[in-house]
Each structure stands twice: as C-alpha cells, then as structure tokens.
Amino acid sequence: MNSIYEEKMSKTISVFQENLSEIRAGRANPAILNKITVDYYGVPTPIGQVAGISVPEARMILIQPWDMNLLKEIEKEILKSDIGINPNNDGKVIRLVFPELNEERRKEIVKDIRKLAEETKVAIRSIRRDAIDKAKEMQKNAEITEDDLKVEEDNIQKLTDKNIAKIDEILAAKEKEIMSI
Numbered sequence: 001m002n003s004i005y006e007e008k009m010s011k012t013i014s015v016f017q018e019n020l021s022e023i024r025a026g027r028a029n030p031a032i033l034n035k036i037t038v039d040y041y042g043v044p045t046p047i048g049q050v051a052g053i054s055v056p057e058a059r060m061i062l063i064q065p066w067d068m069n070l071l072k073e074i075e076k077e078i079l080k081s082d083i084g085i086n087p088n089n090d091g092k093v094i095r096l097v098f099p100e101l102n103e104e105r106r107k108e109i110v111k112d113i114r115k116l117a118e119e120t121k122v123a124i125r126s127i128r129r130d131a132i133d134k135a136k137e138m139q140k141n142a143e144i145t146e147d148d149l150k151v152e153e154d155n156i157q158k159l160t161d162k163n164i165a166k167i168d169e170i171l172a173a174k175e176k177e178i179m180s181i
Contacts, residue, residue: 002155005131009124009163016120016167020113020174028061028098030054036081038073047074059098068092101178110175117171121164128160 021031030053037044047053051065051074065071075094078087088095101109132153139149 002131002152002159005127005156006159008127009159012120012123012127013163013166013170016116017170019116020170023109023113023174028055028057028059028096030061032083033061033063033078036077036083038070038077040067040070047077050074059100061096061098063087063094063096064092065094106178109178113171113174113178117167120167124160124163124167128156131156 018031018034021029022034023032030048033047033053036047038047038050039045040050047063050067050070051063054062054064056062063074065074071089071091071094075087075089078085078094078096083096085096085098088097135144135149135152135156138144139146144152
C-alpha cells in the first residue's frame, strides 16, 4: 500500500522541482520556455521541438527556428507568455536577455518559491491523510489488525517526514542559488 502513496509523493516533488526550474532567477534557463507553444501547421508545438535553443552566455537564451517562417510566431508567443522578457528578433534568431536581479527582486522570488514549497508540503500532507484514511478503512473492514494499522500509520508518517525534508532541502538550495546570483 505504501508504494502507491510513495509514488504520489514522489510525483508531487517532481512537479515542485519542475516549477522551480521554470522560475526566472537572473540566469538564463531554457526551462522557462517549456510551457510556451507555437502553432506549427495547426498543431500547438513546444518551442524546443521547432527551434534550437542554446545558452551562449549566462544571461542569454538564443532561439533559432528550423523553419524561418516561425520566427514571428515564436516572438509573438513569448510576448504573450508571462516570462517577463522581451524577445529581440534580428530576422534570423531570437535573443532573450535576462536583466541582472536587484536585491528586492531576489527577495520577491524567494518569497514566491517559499509559497510554492508550502503548497507542495500541503499536497504531501494531503496524500498522508488519504493513506491513513485508507489504512483505517482497511482496519475497519478487518483486512488488517489494529497493530498493523499502527505500523502502517508510522510508516506513512516516516514517508511524509522524509518527503517534507526533501522539499526543505530543494528549497534551501534554490534560495541559495537565487541570493548568490
């Protein structure tokens, strides 16, 4: 039974890490383009599948479409997205230049990622609650004994504590990265 909930918690942490990777922290990170799609022959397609994306400098992303007809479309979609960077189109490539972060903006970003971490912890605790409810239901239906229920609750709590600690660890690393840029 635990493996189901362990997998759910693991997926929750993966989503948290993915969300963190998309946070703009002054350094160019191509992951911020992951959710942006362009219309490629009537199909919404991620930018990474229609263009080469590189990071030639610490604070610049270079997007080079394989089909030059997509240049304007990519530029338009980046402007529509909420990444907060204006694309620079020179007719061949699009450059996204990331400004230096000031202290105030860094603190805002840290506040945002702490909120994201707290939401992830709430999701983990919700999974714990579901697991414990399922174990209690099994005990009520005489599928497991009361002693088994106690063992199961302890295991679920240990799993929860382990995952909460992992979230704190990931959060601390991201905060350090943002504040040291």
